[in-house]
Amino acid sequence: MSALDQCLERMAHLDRADRLLNEVRVYNTRTPIREALAQHRALLTEARRHIESARTMLGDA
Numbered sequence: 001m002s003a004l005d006q007c008l009e010r011m012a013h014l015d016r017a018d019r020l021l022n023e024v025r026v027y028n029t030r031t032p033i034r035e036a037l038a039q040h041r042a043l044l045t046e047a048r049r050h051i052e053s054a055r056t057m058l059g060d061a
Helices: 003-023 033-060
Strands: none
Touching: 003 033
């Protein structure tokens, strides 16, 4: 994989993580708090995976 391809893939991982983090909402009156917290935890876990993937790619360069 070329350096450019690695950079583009890393940017895609970080972009996906950013979008997931933007989806997290602290207050939502229509969702029970336990369910909202579980959803937030899942989004944060997925965002963390994308950030770690990007970090791993940086280490491979």
